[in-house]
Each structure stands twice: as structure tokens, then as C-alpha cells.
Amino acid sequence: MTLEQWAAAGVVLGAMLSALTLAVTVSRPLRRLARQNEEFRQDWYGVPARPGHDAVAGVPERLRRIESRLDGVESRLDDHLRSPHGGQLSPSIVRHMRTRTEQG
Incomplete structure (x- = not known):
């Protein structure tokens, strides 16, 4: 091989190593972002039951439960605060x- 061929091979090898380094450097944050996205989606939509694990309700379902x-x-509080005759606070509350x- 001539010197020019060795130089060309070195340039190609350097370019390949640079591309590999760039791919590894970029892929780490992308994998982390994908993992965080998956965790968010599981929290939001919930997780179905599987062997050994109970189902986990998603955020909309949990909000519906809280609202109900x-x-x-x-x-119950409104019933408790109002007297049976309506319109007035119960004497105990007053x-x-x-x-x-x-007291102050």
C-alpha cells in the first residue's frame, strides 16, 4: 500500500470512529428521554394488571375518583352545616x- 492509501484508510477509519462516538453520545440522552416518556405515559394512562402486579389506574381515572x-x-358537609329547616347554619356551628x- 502506498502512503496515500494509508492516509485515505486513516481518514475513513477516523470518520467511522467519529460517527460511532457521535452516535453513542447522542443515543444516551435519547434513551433517557424515551424512558422518561414511557414512565410518564404509564403514569398518565395507567398500567394493566399482569401476573404478580395489580393494575394501576391512570391520572384521568384517579381524578374521576377524587372528584366523586x-x-x-x-x-355531607353541606347537609351538616345547614339546619333541617334550610338557609341557616346549625346552632352548633354558630x-x-x-x-x-x-378567642382571637
């Missing part, structure tokens, strides 16, 4: 509020 529980709490304002 909150509706029940609001309803007494409690007065003692709180008197």
Missing part, C-alpha cells in the same frame, strides 16, 4: 364560630 369522593364530602372569634 369530593362531591360526596361536599354534599357557637363554634363565635368561640373562635372571641
Whole structure:
């Protein structure tokens, strides 16, 4: 082989190593980003049950559950705060509020 052929082979080898280094350098953050994306999607959409693991509900389902529980709490609280005759706070709540304002 001539010197020119060795030089050309060196340039090609250097270019290949540079491309490989660039590919490895770029692929690490991309793999990390893909993993984070997958974790987010599992959190958002939920995970079905599989052997040895229970199903995990996604965010929309969990929000629906929270909202329905909150509706029940609001309803019970509203029933508790109002007297049976409607429109007025129950006497126990009024007494409690007065003692709180008197204390300070």
C-alpha cells in the first residue's frame, strides 16, 4: 500500500470512529428521554394488571375518583352545616364560630 492509501484508510477509519462516538453520545440522552416518556405515559394512562402486579389506574381515572369522593364530602358537609329547616347554619356551628372569634 502506498502512503496515500494509508492516509485515505486513516481518514475513513477516523470518520467511522467519529460517527460511532457521535452516535453513542447522542443515543444516551435519547434513551433517557424515551424512558422518561414511557414512565410518564404509564403514569398518565395507567398500567394493566399482569401476573404478580395489580393494575394501576391512570391520572384521568384517579381524578374521576377524587372528584366523586369530593362531591360526596361536599354534599355531607353541606347537609351538616345547614339546619333541617334550610338557609341557616346549625346552632352548633354558630357557637363554634363565635368561640373562635372571641378567642382571637
